Amino acid sequence: DQQVKQNSPSLSVQEGRISILNCDYTNSMFDYFLWYKKYPAEGPTFLISISSIKDKNEDGRFTVFLNKSAKHLSLHIVPSQPGDSAVYFCAASAVIGSQGNLIFGKGTKLSVKP
Amino acid sequence: EAGVVQSPRYKIIEKKQPVAFWCNPISGHNTLYWYRQNLGQGPELLIRYENEEAVDDSQLPKDRFSAERLKGVDSTLKIQPAELGDSAVYLCASSLVGTGYYGYTFGSGTRLTVV
Numbered sequence: 001d002q003q004v005k006q007n008s009p010s011l012s013v014q015e016g017r018i019s020i021l022n023c024d025y026t027n028s029m030f031d032y033f034l035w036y037k038k039y040p041a042e043g044p045t046f047l048i049s050i051s052s053i054k055d056k057n058e059d060g061r062f063t064v065f066l067n068k069s070a071k072h073l074s075l076h077i078v079p080s081q082p083g084d085s086a087v088y089f090c091a092a093s094a095v096i097g098s099q100g101n102l103i104f105g106k107g108t109k110l111s112v113k114p
Numbered sequence: 115e116a117g118v119v120q121s122p123r124y125k126i127i128e129k130k131q132p133v134a135f136w137c138n139p140i141s142g143h144n145t146l147y148w149y150r151q152n153l154g155q156g157p158e159l160l161i162r163y164e165n166e167e168a169v170d171d172s173q174l175p176k177d178r179f180s181a182e183r184l185k186g187v188d189s190t191l192k193i194q195p196a197e198l199g200d201s202a203v204y205l206c207a208s209s210l211v212g213t214g215y216y217g218y219t220f221g222s223g224t225r226l227t228v229v
Contacts, residue, residue, distance in 0.1 A: 004156070034217055043118070043205055043220030044157065089156050101147070101170060102218060104156030 003027045004092050006105035013112050019077040021108050023090030026071065030092040034102065035064060035075050038087045047088070048075070080112045116140070118221035120206050126227045132194035135224045139187070139208030146183060147218060148191050149205040157205055163189065196228045 005024045013019045023033075031052040036044035050057040050064045050073070057064050063076045077084055090105040119138040127133050139146050144165050149157035160179065162170040165186035174181065178197070183189040193200055203225050207218035 006156075009154075036217075036220075041222065043207075043222045045220070046217035049217060091156075101159050101162060102157075104158070106154065106156045 001026070002105075003030075004090055004103050004105040006090055006108050008108050009106070010109040010111070013080045013110065015082055015112055015114050016079045019075075019080045019084065019110055019112065021075040021077075021088050021090075021110065023073045023075075023105055024071055025073075025092050027092070027094065027103075028071070029094040030103075031095065032093045033064070033066060033073050034091045034093070035062075036089040036091060036104075038089060038107070044089055077110075080110075082112050082114050085110055085112045118206055118208055118219050120204075120221035120224055122224055123222065124225050124227075126229060127196055129198055129228050130195040132192065133196050133226060134190055134192045135204050135206075135226075137189045137191070137206030137221060139189070139206070140219055143208035143210055143219070144186065145209045146189050147207040147209075148181060148189070149207060149220075151203045151205060151223070153202070160191070160204075193226075196226075198228050201226055201228045 003026050034049040035047040037047045038044040048059050048062045048064050050066050055066050066073045087107045087109045089107045091102040093102050121136050146163040148160040150160055151157045161174045161181050163183045166183050181191045203223040205220050205223045207220045209218045
């Protein structure tokens with residue numbers, strides 16, 4: 001059973017507009033959430049994270065929102081740039097249950113068109 | 115500083131042959147992970163080391179997969195014999211502390227194709 005779900009395999013956005021990537025989770029023990037970005041033929045790179053005690057974390061053009069009651073988080077990219085085109089993975093961690101290991105979703109491929 | 119280094123980048127082998135992947139983590143990172151990423155999927159943990167001890171190998175198919183981490187630094191992941199379903203990208207990652215809270219640093223991965 002997938003504990004971290006990214007239900008949109010792909011997303012296409014125009015340059016300059018907002019990109020919103022969504023992630024749902026089922027394990028209520030998760031207490032830390034991260035987003036990773038992956039370019040082809042490279043490993044995933046850390047983008048932004050949020051603790052479960054917060055509902056928002058912002059870093060430049062990237063903002064992650066967490067809705068614990070809905071077990072949902074989203075990544076907003078504003079404004080989107082062509083260089084943001086990549087696969088984005090949502091990941092979650094819990095000290096209890098997953099021993100702090102990261103559990104990943106399947107990823108969403110973002111395409112930002114000029 | 116150098117990142118997580120993996121080799122080889124690509125490997126093509128025939129089924130039933132053995133194969134090995136090597137990983138050199140970031141200096142000072144005591145936690146090392148091996149993940150497998152199948153096509154269209156997210157990375158899935160195979161094994162996690164704290165220094166030289168494997169603290170979580172519950173997802174490692176032990177009938178054909180083995181791993182070691184010599185002196186708590188470099189690590190090798192081996193498959194013997196390989197099966198067609200083992201075709202995937204094998205990712206190594208390291209972190210300073212043994213939780214996901216600070217994120218992992220991943221290597222570029224080894225893409226294995228079993229024919």
